[in-house]
Amino acid sequence: MLYYEGLFILFMSKIFYPLICLICSIIPLQLHAAMTGGDFEIYADVFSTIEEHVVSGGDYDLYGTSGEFGTEMPSGGDYVLRAGFQAMERESLSLTLDKNAIDLGALTSDAISSDTLTCTVTTDAISGYNITISEDTDLQTGTGLEIDDVIDGEVTAGSEEYGIKTAGTAGQYNAADTAILSTTKIIAQQVGAVSSQDTGVIFRAAADAAATEAGNYSHTVTFTATINL
Amino acid sequence: MKHLSPLYQLSLGLLCVLACFFYPQDTQALSITPARQTAIVDASGATIVPLFITNNTTKSIVVLPTVEAFTIEDTTQTILWNKTDPAISWVTTPVKKSQLDPGESIQVNFTVTIPSSTPPGAHYLGLFAQEFSYDGQVAVNSRVASLFFLHVAGPVYETVQLEEINTPHISFTKNTQLNIRLNNIGNMHVFPTIDIKQRSLGSKQELVFEETHIPFLAKTQKNSIYTIPLTWKDIGKNTLALDIEYGATNKHITRNISLWYLPIPFISVFIIIFISILLFFIKKTRSS
Structure with a gap:
């Protein structure tokens, strides 16, 4: 009984709520301090961080050593x-x-040859990721x-066409076939952040009986993964 | 040959099916950390940038560390690799091809050496861990990049030019498009915020478009299309006041542009009224 009375007095006291507010305000401050404490804790794109939190307008100098940064007197330019x-x-x-490797087999004019490759990505980056594809030739x-x-x-049977289609939540060409280019796409x-997210890449090709000549066709494609900017 | 019992055959078949799931497939798997890093280096100075590479497969792989520059496509805002940049030659590593056993990690140190006469400014690079492809009809390479923002120390100039701003002089639709082309001629990337104040006789509204997640890289252009929603209150002349804020120094570009909003139903009613008045006067003239 005494315990409940004590709790009641604590809740009703004038210092209880200010105390809670004080505790809540201290926790974020500690987190912020941890983020700026060492070489490997500061956001890499530090200029956007400074832009938002340090700079308040006007020209200034910016320097940094071992993860610390600050402002100085201007000496030319917008800042240094x-x-x-x-x-x-x-x-x-x-x-x-x-x-x-992708094996499309022998291309025919009767059907679409296809082979599927699965890309699996895991990242803890908050910005997420992207995968690009490019070809040598x-x-x-x-x-x-x-x-x-x-x-x-759309790759159509009987028509000489080659491209890819994607499948999965992150896929950008789930609805239509697209060509692989020498520039990144x-x-x-x-x-x-994602954990083991799969994207299927379906390589599809078809031949034209009249236009496609017999031969060994090949090339090299490159998948590149980066986090988003 | 000794006859196998049905139970034994079933067990053997089940074992074969299960073995398919555990058979090591021909895979490529690379992990890198960090995925993004920044360095500020003096002209004629040098620094070392590490990249940690891990082989996540169950077999040995050969990894090649490489460097490429990137830019951002001006309309789609997607990353484009294989850009030419002198900074590529500033980044070297003694590590060539490295064989990694399953689960093994290596630290690749990239040495960044800035030539003495290099002007200050930002360079955008990728530090890659690339796995070699195998032969095949379509041979597949894979690589994972660490985004590397390299800044040559010195004065920073944040200068964005408004190259082009256009919208139809007369808009017949309720969603009018405003096209803006910006040119970052400074030596640092910035994060512009676009503020558009639309005002007409009947209403006014403020539209703010923030693009904080994709940097507007130095020495690049950017094309953006913004949609201005208009209502019946905006029929007639509208003024769009554009305010672009950018950079650590909070610079502004301001510009005013006007357009007429004349929706099709409004024009139809106007034409009907005009024809009616015209007919009225013709009739009146004839009768007199």
Whole structure:
């Protein structure tokens, strides 16, 4: 009984709620201090952080050494960056492909040849990740004969076309086929940290009985994973 | 050959099926950390940037550390690799091809050496761990990049130019598009915030578009399309006051642009009224 009376008195006392507010305000301050404490704790893109929290307008100098930064007198430019600052995020990124090569077999005009590769990504980056694809050359023979890239959004049987389609939450071409280019093209993108997120990449090709010449067609594609900016 | 009992055959078949799940497949798997890093280095100075690479597969793999520069596509805002940048040659590593056993990790140190006459500014690089591909009809390479923001120390100039701003002089639809092209001619990336104040005789509204997650890289252009929602209260002349704020120094670009909002139903009613008045006067003229 005495215990409940004590609790009641505590709840009704004038210092209880200010005390709770004080505790709540101290916890975030401690977290903030931890973020700026060492070499590996500061956000890598430190300028956006400074932009929001340190700078209040006007020209200034910015320097940094071993993870500490501050302002100084201006000496030309909008501000001055001095050497020494080096920061990284402890984020990691993992990319797994379940195949080393795609085998489309012999292309025919009767059906679409396809083979699927699965990309699996794990990252703790809050910004998320993206996967791009690029090629060294078109799908071609040693003598330069090429299988045309798909341009109409769908690889069709009987028509000489080659492209990819994606499957999965992060897939960017789940609805239509797209060509692989020598420039990078994002095929999967996700915001937020993910664990073992799969994206299927379906390689699809078809031949035109009249236009596609016999030969060994091949090329190399590169999957690149990075966290989002 | 000794006859196998049905139970034994069933067990053997089940074992074969289960073995398929445990058979090590031909896979590529790389992990890197950190996924993003920044360094500020003096001209003629040097620093070391580490990259930790782990083989997550159940077999040995060969990894090659490489460096590439990137930019951001001006319209889609997607990352584009294989950009030319002199900074690529500033980053070297003594590590060439490394064989990693299953579960093994290595630390690859990239040495960044800035030439003496290098002007201050930002360079955007990727430090890659690349796994070699195998031969095949479509050989597959995989690589994982650590984004590396390299800044050559010195004065920072934040200068964004408004290259182009346009919207239809007369808008017939309720969602009018405003096209803006910006050019970052400074030597540092910035995070612009676009504030558009729309005002007409009948209403006014403020639209704020923040793009804080994608940096507007130095020496790049950016095309953006913003949708201005208009209502029947905005019929007639509208003024769009554009305020772009950017940079650590909170710089502003301001510009005013006007447009007429004339929705199709309004024009139809106007034409009907005009024709009616015209007919009225014609009739009146004839009768007189």
